[in-house]
Amino acid sequence: MTETYTESNRTEVRINSERLRRRFDEFNEIAATEKEGVNRPSLSDANREARDQLVEWFEKVGLETTIDEMGNIFGRRKGQNNDLAPVLVGSHVDSQYFGGRFDGVIGVLGGLEVVETLVNAGIKTERPIEVVSWSNEEGVRFQPDMLGSGVFCDRFDLEYAYGRCDKDGKTFGEELERINYRGDAPCEPRDLHRYFELHVEQGPYLNEEEISVGVVEGVYGFSWMNVSFEGQADHAGPTPMHLRNDTLVAMSNVVESVRQITATTGTDLVGTVGSVDVSPNSINVIPESVEFTIDFRSYDNETVQTAVDHIQNEIQWAGEREGVEWDVEEIMRVDAEPFDDTCIETVKRAAEHTNVEYIQMVSGAGHDANYLNTICPTSMVFVPSVGGVSHTEDEYTEWEDVVAGTDVLLHAVLQESDGR
Structure with missing residues (x-):
């Protein structure tokens, strides 16, 4: 049975923690390291394998998959009114060299879990919802970082991005072709209702305060x-x-x-x-x-x-x-810019509805949300990094915190995708 999201059922729906965990563990078998990290730098063979797995899961959940000229991967779930601008959620699946399992990945898989939760609950939103995996967020192989979202938001020219070289002289454009992820869809700004990104904090503050969720007000x-x-x-x-x-x-x-x-x-x-x-x-x-x-x-x-x-x-x-x-x-x-006040309030309400303790905070790390904030209302959901550690194989987040953050993401998306 399909129903429109309403106030009466908003507190009832929750993500499936076990399903998300199985998917997370399976995904991180791709290019796993001996120290329980991952090594999936942008446009590597391992990154291609991760992309292939993501596309397969998008299609199994029933998402319409689109790949643009920068290799950004979008999975779209239609709404009841597809003329409305979609709510976009996501992050990235490329990693640092010998990096952590959580960085970026929980934002993409968390977004996929949000959609699958809605599908299984029979909840049809008014607006479409899209899940995105951005290309080359880390910038470890091809500089600058956040290249895929940067072109999408008109920060960088497409040919400039294609010409970025790694230390072996291989260009981004050539490698994108090699792994077969240079798509046909234009990589350019388009109408988006909201953008939300779930991410590990990559700093110590949530962990020190023993709080599960950070409502991000802006980025350095x-x-x-x-x-x-x-x-x-x-x-x-x-x-x-x-x-x-x-x-x-x-x-x-x-x-x-x-x-x-x-x-x-x-x-x-x-x-x-x-x-x-x-x-x-x-x-x-x-x-x-x-x-x-x-x-x-x-x-x-x-x-x-x-x-x-x-x-x-x-x-x-x-x-x-x-x-x-x-x-x-x-x-x-x-430049540092505050996130949208409306989106910040949406995330706060979502945290309150899921009864999770949160603090408002600023991010010291750059994210794709930086650029999305220039073309549509944007905010982020943070979950703790144990010891404040990230960009290493030692990166770790307690699973209960991943679940709490994903539930907050779910309810933020529900608030903004019901047509209001």
Whole structure:
């Protein structure tokens, strides 16, 4: 029997925890690591296998599957009025190299579970509901991150995205073709009613407070920079210290400056040097060149800009002190913007209806929701990361928290898809 979602049955419907767990465990057998993580970087063979499994499940649940030009996968459940804009839910299934099982995956599988719960309960929503798996959210193989949602939201040009190269010189476009996930549907903005994303927090706050759900008000803005120094290689023994042009020394000065800037600029500013490539990388040769990244984040856009201005000065001074050439390029900038108040209230009501304790919070990590927030009302549901750990094989979330977050997602979707 099919019925329209009403106030009388909203508190009765719940997700199927066992079904979601079986699907989660089966999915994470794909490219599982010895330390109970996963290794499914974007457009790898393992990522293709994960995509294939997802499409199979979409079709088994009865979703109409569409793949766009960026390999974003959409599964659509029709509503009673398909002229209405859909409610979109989802996240990503690509992983960091040797990353965690929960990051991104619970948002996609949780969205699928929401739809299957509605199907099995005989609840037909007024609006269509779509579940999406975005391409290249992590940005670990092809930079920048959030590439699929970025093109979809008109942040990046399609050809720019296709031309992104990994360290082996393979382009995103070529690899998308190779794994057979370059779809025909246009990757461009379209009318969406709401976007909700379930995700692990990737930080310590929910875990420390012993609270199952975070209602996310917004996401930190950030700047990614690529920095290089070019000096002179020479023998580590005979070369006097005053005649050296050591690029690694220049870099170490900048690394120290990143820490000093975060300590003196803004209360929530964080900064990281996360990737370093040194040449010739030999124990007895003075480093001739070094390339590294800098990541600054804050919920205040002016704070991020101040940090960027300061570190650019420090890069110049470090290069001049060591007598090496330097170059700095900002490869990614995302502004901090609050999520939609209506969506935030929807998630809060959903948490209250499922009797789960929650707090309102800001995300320090970037998500596809950043970009969706620029084209439609958006919010997120967080669940705890044990120990605040993420982007490693040690990432873990208690299953009861995954269930609580997915139930909140379910009721948020129900509120927004019933035609009101």
